[in-house]
Amino acid sequence: MNDLNWDFYRTFLAVLRTGSLSAAARDLGLTQPTVGRHIDALEQAVGYQLFTRSQQGLLPTEPALALQPYAETLAATTAAMQRVASGEFGEVKGTVRISASDVIGCEVLPPILAALQDKYPGLAIELSLSDAVEDLLRREADIAVRMTNPAQDALVARHIGQIPLGFYAHRRYLERYGEPREPEELAHHRLIGFDRRTAFIRATTARIRADLPAFPDLENIRWALRTDSNLAQLAAIRSGVGIGICQAGIARRDPELVRVLPGAFELSLDTWVAMHENLKNAPRWRVTFNALVKGLLDYVRAT
Amino acid sequence: MNDLNWDFYRTFLAVLRTGSLSAAARDLGLTQPTVGRHIDALEQAVGYQLFTRSQQGLLPTEPALALQPYAETLAATTAAMQRVASGEFGEVKGTVRISASDVIGCEVLPPILAALQDKYPGLAIELSLSDAVEDLLRREADIAVRMTNPAQDALVARHIGQIPLGFYAHRRYLERYGEPREPEELAHHRLIGFDRRTAFIRATTARIRADLPAFPDLENIRWALRTDSNLAQLAAIRSGVGIGICQAGIARRDPELVRVLPGAFELSLDTWVAMHENLKNAPRWRVTFNALVKGLLDYVRAT
DNA sequence: TATCATCCATACAAAAATGAATGATTTGAA
DNA sequence: TTCAAATCATTCATTTTTGTATGGATGATA
Numbered sequence: 001m002n003d004l005n006w007d008f009y010r011t012f013l014a015v016l017r018t019g020s021l022s023a024a025a026r027d028l029g030l031t032q033p034t035v036g037r038h039i040d041a042l043e044q045a046v047g048y049q050l051f052t053r054s055q056q057g058l059l060p061t062e063p064a065l066a067l068q069p070y071a072e073t074l075a076a077t078t079a080a081m082q083r084v085a086s087g088e089f090g091e092v093k094g095t096v097r098i099s100a101s102d103v104i105g106c107e108v109l110p111p112i113l114a115a116l117q118d119k120y121p122g123l124a125i126e127l128s129l130s131d132a133v134e135d136l137l138r139r140e141a142d143i144a145v146r147m148t149n150p151a152q153d154a155l156v157a158r159h160i161g162q163i164p165l166g167f168y169a170h171r172r173y174l175e176r177y178g179e180p181r182e183p184e185e186l187a188h189h190r191l192i193g194f195d196r197r198t199a200f201i202r203a204t205t206a207r208i209r210a211d212l213p214a215f216p217d218l219e220n221i222r223w224a225l226r227t228d229s230n231l232a233q234l235a236a237i238r239s240g241v242g243i244g245i246c247q248a249g250i251a252r253r254d255p256e257l258v259r260v261l262p263g264a265f266e267l268s269l270d271t272w273v274a275m276h277e278n279l280k281n282a283p284r285w286r287v288t289f290n291a292l293v294k295g296l297l298d299y300v301r302a303t
Numbered sequence: 304m305n306d307l308n309w310d311f312y313r314t315f316l317a318v319l320r321t322g323s324l325s326a327a328a329r330d331l332g333l334t335q336p337t338v339g340r341h342i343d344a345l346e347q348a349v350g351y352q353l354f355t356r357s358q359q360g361l362l363p364t365e366p367a368l369a370l371q372p373y374a375e376t377l378a379a380t381t382a383a384m385q386r387v388a389s390g391e392f393g394e395v396k397g398t399v400r401i402s403a404s405d406v407i408g409c410e411v412l413p414p415i416l417a418a419l420q421d422k423y424p425g426l427a428i429e430l431s432l433s434d435a436v437e438d439l440l441r442r443e444a445d446i447a448v449r450m451t452n453p454a455q456d457a458l459v460a461r462h463i464g465q466i467p468l469g470f471y472a473h474r475r476y477l478e479r480y481g482e483p484r485e486p487e488e489l490a491h492h493r494l495i496g497f498d499r500r501t502a503f504i505r506a507t508t509a510r511i512r513a514d515l516p517a518f519p520d521l522e523n524i525r526w527a528l529r530t531d532s533n534l535a536q537l538a539a540i541r542s543g544v545g546i547g548i549c550q551a552g553i554a555r556r557d558p559e560l561v562r563v564l565p566g567a568f569e570l571s572l573d574t575w576v577a578m579h580e581n582l583k584n585a586p587r588w589r590v591t592f593n594a595l596v597k598g599l600l601d602y603v604r605a606t
Numbered sequence: 607t608a609t610c611a612t613c614c615a616t617a618c619a620a621a622a623a624t625g626a627a628t629g630a631t632t633t634g635a636a
Numbered sequence: 637t638t639c640a641a642a643t644c645a646t647t648c649a650t651t652t653t654t655g656t657a658t659g660g661a662t663g664a665t666a
Contacts, residue, residue, distance in 0.1 A: 030655090033616080033656090037654085054662085070383060082307075085366065357644085618656085619655085630644090634641090635640085
């Protein structure tokens with residue numbers, strides 16, 4: 001089962017992702033028979049079925065699903081390799097892929113990146129926004145803005161500092177429903193919270209419990225709006241849906257947003273910028289990294 | 304520069320590793336013209352030279368070296384993928400790749416692995432011994448025995464406990480040169496130490512400084528033997544070269560080895576077994592992981 | 607129910623990749 | 637110095653891979 005053409009793995013991944021030979025062929029710029037032959041070759045090599053064929057497409061078998069993460073890693077690595085390979089060496093030119101949370105990416109990074117690209121017109125930025133922080137070691141991104149200390153050895157990390165959080169609501173909402181003066185009163189307000197439980201959210205709620213014992217029990221709150229998108233939460237706060245958590249630096253830009261229970265809530269996000277150390281000497285990444293560090297430091301200091 | 308055949312990267316890596324088209328062709332089971340064409344295609348795709356050709360072989364250019372780590376990751380991932388793909392699912396059969404330090408791999412693991420393979424004859428073990436711990440996330444190994452807490456999220460880790468270290472010497476050596484009674488006396492003995500400075504060694508020496516202030520300044524010691532191989536240090540201790548550091552569990556197996564300065568030196572290695580969480584449900588890795596945990600726990604408890 | 611879009615499988619022709627063979631050049635050893 | 641053993645480059649025939657065209661089957665839609 002050795003000595004398989006590595007390109008077959010790319011075909012394999014495309015079929016997994018699209019669910020059909022034809023769709024994979026379209027994605028890859030190949031034809032459906034070719035893709036089918038690649039899968040045949042893989043199945044023959046491993047000795048068992050990877051997909052159950054049907055007229056509606058191909059359904060992956062258990063072992064095929066077990067192989068998928070590896071194929072994804074291959075795709076991420078080749079993509080990273082192409083980013084490194086493209087563009088001149090010694091010039092700030094080519095593509096840099098940045099991973100950050102959606103709020104940071106939409107509210108904080110744009111002006112930083114605009115200034116950077118103004119200075120280096122040849123620089124292209126790919127911005128991947130998700131809370132599931134993409135892994136730098138697996139080359140899913142070149143540079144990441146993180147809210148946890150990136151302890152891995154092969155990373156260059158710069159500590160930015162604490163981004164303070166707070167409860168905020170729109171002035172209109174408070175005029176209509178009143179402003180809570182004690183944490184207990186929050187239970188009678190319309191609150192904006194998270195939907196599913198992710199690792200980050202579990203950590204945050206644990207911190208809220210520790211820092212703010214008077215806060216109503218999270219399990220029993222009647223949420224006005226639940227969403228995992230911090231951006232949607234922010235939009236909801238801005239339109240007066242209710243009271244939610246927001247970064248202080250973002251909230252203070254909007255004079256209509258009012259901090260609720262100012263003293264009671266002292267939560268903040270510890271922030272880091274991290275990059276794989278292989279990239280630290282290549283101009284375009286160094287320049288981008290430094291711009292992010294500087295821009296985020298300014299953002300944190302302004303709060 | 305997109306849409307390159309992934310197989311070209313394998314050829315690229317082979318040329319980097321071997322240093323010539325011909326040797327790479329032999330490794331890959333291809334012919335030298337084919338390998339040359341692959342490199343040509345890559346160079347055309349990226350737009351610059353990756354190698355300078357000569358009659359002695361191919362010398363990588365700067366950008367080619369920058370790409371090498373990515374190609375290595377690809378190779379490690381495809382290899383891991385093949386380990387996962389091979390063998391039946393549900394059966395304990397196929398290959399598992401383990402990374403450990405040389406001493407653990409030579410002195411502690413063999414009986415554990417022998418018992419495991421006795422039980423599962425279809426299980427093949429690849430043992431990679433190095434102090435530079437191979438990265439589990441990059442799939443350079445499936446399971447690793449580590450001396451640091453593997454903090455990465457995607458890993459399943461089991462804490463084994465403390466492996467005590469101590470100064471040991473052969474009885475013959477002590478009869479001839481005397482046994483030190485105070486740490487200060489070590490300065491007049493033949494000591495076995497490390498050669499280069501690795502991250503692990505820096506951490507260890509820092510701990511020695513903290514735990515054992517009476518220990519002679521490491522910079523000024525006249526070492527009898529310096530080597531980065533713990534195995535060679537062990538062999539040196541066993542042949543009476545001098546006094547060195549050794550795991551207590553290993554030393555006590557040999558009645559000729561005597562602990563020196565027993566009370567004065569309380570250093571130990573915190574030990575973990577770690578595995579990528581993708582593998583935790585697949586029988587052969589689960590079985591191997593459990594066998595390692597159990598075997599190492601027994602080893603630690605026996606000390 | 608009939609039609610259309612989508613899927614996979616197969617047969618055959620075109621295109622592309624590969625291998626074999628040879629030549630030219632360099633290095634190191636006899 | 638000469639010879640053997642490397643190396644890479646080039647040419648041409650062969651093999652392999654790919655694409656085109658088609659058929660049959662399924663499911664959604666009017």
